[in-house]
Amino acid sequence: xxxxxxxxxxxxxxxxxxxxxxxxxxxxxxxxxxxxxxxxxxxxxxxxxxxxxxxxxxxxxxxx
Numbered sequence: 001x002x003x004x005x006x007x008x009x010x011x012x013x014x015x016x017x018x019x020x021x022x023x024x025x026x027x028x029x030x031x032x033x034x035x036x037x038x039x040x041x042x043x044x045x046x047x048x049x050x051x052x053x054x055x056x057x058x059x060x061x062x063x064x
Contacts (some may be wrong), residue, residue, distance in 0.1 A: 026043060026047050
């Protein structure tokens, strides 16, 4: 395994783990604030758009 391959796989793994952790934080925030179903939905939409934008930006940079 070359250094470039190692960096590619560890970056993908770590960023994926960070996204999963941020999703857990959003869920925990909704649970602790007792947001309810609609509030949790809005929280995931509002904060999830930032995560989605980051992922889409990365994909666009790779394809362009």
